[in-house]
Amino acid sequence: MSNARIPDHVVVVGAGLGGLRTVETLRAEGYAGRISLVGAEPHPPYDRPPLSKEILAGAWPDERAALRDPDELAALGAETHFGVAAVGVDESAVELSDGTRLAYDALVVATGVRARLLPFQPEHPAVHTLRTLDDCIALRSSLAGARSLLLVGAGFIGAEVAATARTAGLDVTVVEALPVPFERVLGEQMGALCAQLQEENGTQVRAGVRPERFTDAGGRVGVRLVDGTELVADCAVVGVGTVCDNGWLAGLGLAPDAPLSCDYRGLVDGSSAVYAVGDIAAWAHPTRGEAVRLEHWTSATEQAGVVAKRIAGTEITREADLVPYFWSDQYGLKLQLVGRPERAERVEVLHDPGTIKGTVGGYFAEGRLVAALAFHAPRPLARYRRMIGAGADEAQVREAVAELASR
Ligand SMILES: Cc1cc2nc3c(=O)[nH]c(=O)nc-3n(C[C@H](O)[C@H](O)[C@H](O)COP(=O)(O)OP(=O)(O)OC[C@H]3O[C@@H](n4cnc5c(N)ncnc54)[C@H](O)[C@@H]3O)c2cc1C
16 A cells, blocks of 8 residues: 555546446455546446447347446445536536536546547438447447448548448448548558458448538438549448547646646646546656557556556556557457557568458567557467567567467
8 A cells, every 4th residue: 555645535527438447446446435426428337349340230239338237336336427427627526517516535537538520510310420329329220221321531430330331231431531541540551451451341442532521412411522522322420530528627727628648647737636547548658758648448447447546545566558459340350459550660561361361560660569450360469469568679570470470
């Protein structure tokens, strides 16, 4: 135990993955004080990854997205405020949309992010974004009566929606402003492979052209591209990234639309009682110092663990995993990304079996492996993840490549 004072009342705002994991870890670490969990959505905490996969496909019932059953939630002994948003805050209390004022000794912000909208996006029942369970249910119902889908933006969530719709037999077209989808995140070579995966499965990819406006297509959805082409589909999904929505934190002097900058263990800069975890949080890297924000399931879980331990006064012996991990399921393949590809100076295919399945790309900076992307190759990926953590150089990576290839 550290000597820091243990707070009497912890208020956790945001009842998604990060919020729930914070509460669970607080209790697991023996914190016996009062906990309040506030969530703007009416649903108890649920998981988002199945919203673009099994729940959207109708392969799982909606209830299966729930992260815990009601008994498990009740056993945490937290006061829950679901369907109620935090609308204001000062140095000592959070104000809720139902008028409740919750005084806090420690505040954890786990509010995630919102889907970004296009400036010209219409309010139309067949034009969707996907962030919440309710978004997923609305999209699923549109897809059920549709024969074609248009995706604006080729991020991971969009690619998964495309795969789910295509697997269900819809005609799917993806429009992406970048010349190569995923280029910014994965680099040209690996991004092209992601696009190839879509195309090999019958999804049309139109890259390098920007949508200009939505058009009225007689009950269907039309999108006019800057090159003059008009695409028409029964429904559309806009997947152009996310935005931070921190207006309620203005009372703490925080920007309304920027990630929350934190130290390397989640304490918001300039505060002694406010922490942030998950998609909304930008934690300082413990050794390099730069702020890193990750919209990854694993990262929200790990950060919640660190912050809860810190609040409960438990000694933290290991930092949150320094090698980020993200996965995506598309067309029966599991794509797995470890590390920080945006740091790379050079990308190289490490394993090329001649098919997309089994291909592994390595990302290098300053002679070291900084990231790896695997298309359904979990074993090599696990090895490279450890190597990234250990700071492996190019020679060590070559040895591993040769050894893995000889198996
Ligand atoms: C469709 C989809 C698929 C995904 N698939 C993958 C995947 O395959 N792999 C992967 O690694 N990651 C995936 N992710 C990302 C992953 O789900 C997120 O990184 C994770 O959910 C982040 O957790 P969080 O607690 O920060 O935020 P969230 O899970 O978004 O929870 C935040 C909660 O806070 C609530 N909230 C916001 N503002 C307020 C307020 N003012 N007051 C009260 N409550 C508030 C929100 O309503 C929300 O319920 C996916 C995300 C989506 C949307």
